[in-house]
Structure formats: C-alpha cells, structure tokens
Amino acid sequence: MxxxxxxxxxxxxxxxxxxxxxxxxxxxxxxxxxxxxxxxxxxxxxxxxxxxxxxxxxxxxxxxxxxxxxxxxxxxxxxxxxxxxxxxxxxxxxxxRPGLFADYKTDIAERREFILPDGSTAELGSQTAMSLDFRAETRRLRLHRGQAFFTVTRDVDRPFIVEAADGDIRALGTKFDVKIASESALVSVLEHAVELRLDDTRFKPVIIEQDWQVSYGPDGVQPPKQVDTGTIEAWRQDRIVFKDAPLHQVLTELERYRRGRILLMDDTAGNTPVTAVFDSKRANDALHIIADILPIRVVNPDGYITMVYAR
Structure with a gap:
C-alpha cells in the first residue's frame, strides 16, 4: 500500500x-x-x-x-x-551526477537520437549523458550514465569504442545496447558482435555475439545470457519490461525515469520477484501498482524522496 x-x-x-x-x-x-x-x-x-x-x-x-x-x-x-x-x-x-558537462544528454523519461560525425547513430534513454572523442585513428564515446543504443557505420580504419563503467566495448558489427547501473554495466548485442575489454587486465577480453548480453563491474565479467531482443529494445518504445526481476533492481530502474531517489529501507524485500510492463513516462504510477500487488509499503511515492518498506 x-x-x-x-x-x-x-x-x-x-x-x-x-x-x-x-x-x-x-x-x-x-x-x-x-x-x-x-x-x-x-x-x-x-x-x-x-x-x-x-x-x-x-x-x-x-x-x-x-x-x-x-x-x-x-x-x-x-x-x-x-x-x-x-x-x-x-x-x-x-x-x-556524472556527465554534467557531457556532449549529449537527455532529461527525465526523454529519448533522443543523435547522428554522430561518422554517420553512426546513438539513441539515448532517460537521464543519459555521453561524451564524444572522435579522432583520425579512432571513434570513441564515453557513456557517463544511463542507456544508449548504437547503430554503427562501418569504418575498418577507425574502430568504434564505447567506454562505460571501467570497460571498453568495441563494435565488431552494427547494433548494440549499453546500460549503466551504479558501478556495473550491461551490454546487449542485437546485430553481429562486440568485444568487451575491462580496464582491469586480470580479466580477459570477451566477445559478445548477437542476441546475447553480458554484465560486468568491479567483480569482473558475468556469464553471458541469451536475450529476447524485444525486451532489450522495449525502452525505445517507452516501455520498461521486468521478468522475475528482483525488487531492488526494479526500483533502481524506475529511479531513472523520475525525478528523485527511491530508497529501499528493508533488504528483506529486495529480492521479491517482479514481472510487469510499465510505461516509462509514468514511473510514479508504477510505484503505486507495485505497492498494490506486493507486500510492501511505499512512503511518499510522488515525492522527491520515496522510501520502500516491507509490510
């Protein structure tokens, strides 16, 4: 409630x-x-x-x-x-927040597609910031926060690299998605493949193939998972899709689509599974719905600071 x-x-x-x-x-x-x-x-x-x-x-x-x-x-x-x-x-x-002076930015629940200098495109999701560093020998971008979908123009002489969460994602093909969550990142490939290299050289480079995704962070690279491309691209149609996702992950994602913070006050409720589809432009409504269907209490759901307790 x-x-x-x-x-x-x-x-x-x-x-x-x-x-x-x-x-x-x-x-x-x-x-x-x-x-x-x-x-x-x-x-x-x-x-x-x-x-x-x-x-x-x-x-x-x-x-x-x-x-x-x-x-x-x-x-x-x-x-x-x-x-x-x-x-x-x-x-x-x-x-x-990181990326305060980034070259490309979006606001709350905003989506924007940018055409990059080489003809590639980057579609940025809610509260996303990205900087550009294109040079004669390389095409490099820095994703500071948020989520971006890249469609890459082929150029064999200049690799296309996205820096995100202490890792480099090098395009070996055309289309891929990168999302940052705290100190970790999630890379999903929708066409061809990408190569992932972490700044920490203890971890070997990983090739991520089409229809697969990999998350990585301070603990290294997690095992790859096969993904449904429709779910990955849902945010590009203003939808947020969760399938048996733990509540703490759901709240973190919803926070990207509203102004303010969502604080989970009871860790015991954080692993409660959630399966739902929400309108990304109505994140506060999603909080009300979650409170109605799960054994949790949401305090100040429409305010700048929202607190979530187990019931």
Whole structure:
C-alpha cells in the first residue's frame, strides 16, 4: 500500500537528525534532543531509522556537508515524509551526477537520437549523458550514465569504442545496447558482435555475439545470457519490461525515469520477484501498482524522496 507520510516520531527524528548534523547545534539543542529521546522508546527506534536513511543517501552527503558550512539548517527546512535534508537537495543531487558537462544528454523519461560525425547513430534513454572523442585513428564515446543504443557505420580504419563503467566495448558489427547501473554495466548485442575489454587486465577480453548480453563491474565479467531482443529494445518504445526481476533492481530502474531517489529501507524485500510492463513516462504510477500487488509499503511515492518498506 502507499502512504503519503510517515509516523510522527519518524518525522521528528528526521528533524532532530538534521539539526544535530549542523556544526552550529548548541548545547541547548542537544539537551532538548536528549529529553525528546527519553520520552519514548519509539523515539530511539525512529532516530535509528533516520540514521539508516542518511547512510543510504550517499550521493548527497559531500554536497550537504559543504552546504552546512554556508548556512544554518533549520528544522523547518526538513522535507517531512522524505529524507531529512534541505530544500536545496534536488539541485545538489543533480550536480553530483556524472556527465554534467557531457556532449549529449537527455532529461527525465526523454529519448533522443543523435547522428554522430561518422554517420553512426546513438539513441539515448532517460537521464543519459555521453561524451564524444572522435579522432583520425579512432571513434570513441564515453557513456557517463544511463542507456544508449548504437547503430554503427562501418569504418575498418577507425574502430568504434564505447567506454562505460571501467570497460571498453568495441563494435565488431552494427547494433548494440549499453546500460549503466551504479558501478556495473550491461551490454546487449542485437546485430553481429562486440568485444568487451575491462580496464582491469586480470580479466580477459570477451566477445559478445548477437542476441546475447553480458554484465560486468568491479567483480569482473558475468556469464553471458541469451536475450529476447524485444525486451532489450522495449525502452525505445517507452516501455520498461521486468521478468522475475528482483525488487531492488526494479526500483533502481524506475529511479531513472523520475525525478528523485527511491530508497529501499528493508533488504528483506529486495529480492521479491517482479514481472510487469510499465510505461516509462509514468514511473510514479508504477510505484503505486507495485505497492498494490506486493507486500510492501511505499512512503511518499510522488515525492522527491520515496522510501520502500516491507509490510
């Protein structure tokens, strides 16, 4: 089920957490907090939840700490029902994302196709950023975040290479898809093949054939999986397809199609399988649907910070 707010103790705990994070917090503030904490056992539990939430919101921490040095954080500035942070947080979060000054970018739930200087095309999905580095001897692109579908023009004298998540993907054919998720990437080939080389030379290069996909990251290259091309290309028709995907993966994907963060507060719910097809332009509706069909509770589903709990 969905819930537009949180319990009173948790709201108060979020306020206290932000106040005490401020280096200008006074002894009077700390004594008042101690009194509040002693009033009820639920207050201690709520404050622990607030601390856990802050620990998960790692992207904002550096900018938040810098922000603290320039202005006082008032408890009135807390976003109730979401993360205890100032109203400046959306802008701060946008500034922390990679590829801020990339050559090609898309916005929330936007798709755009770009014609590259060699005649190849790159279709970028939601919240994607990519930089271009074409030279006389090579065609190189850097996918900073998001997802892109490449249709490559043949040029035997200049290899076509996409850098993504500490790996190089070299086109040996025409069409392939690359998606970044956190520190990992997923490469799916729809026509001919690509060669994948990781920056970490402990791992050997891998050839990915047509209708196969490979994910890779800090732990190396995962075994290849055969894929349905229709599922891979669904995002190009504004659809998000999940087939027995764990909930944590679903929430990470939905986050790409909305403004803000989705925080899974109970790891026990993260492996719950989800099979569904959603409209990528209506990600908030997807959150409501998931809350109706799974044993989870979604707090503030239409807000900038959304929290998901097991029921």
């Amino acid at each position: 969905t819930d537009q707010g949180t319990d009173t103790s948790f709201k108060e705990a979020l306020e206290w957490f932000v106040l005490l994070k401020d280096e200008k917090a006074t002894a009077v503030d700390r004594h008042a907090f101690d009194r509040w904490l002693a009033e009820s056992e639920s207050h201690a539990a709520a404050f622990q939840r607030a601390e856990n939430l802050w620990g998960r919101f790692d992207a904002v921490k550096p900018s938040y700490n810098q922000f603290q040095k320039t202005r006082r954080i008032s408890r009135r500035n807390v976003v109730l029902g979401g993360l205890a942070m100032t109203i400046a947080a959306p802008s701060i979060y946008m500034l922390t």
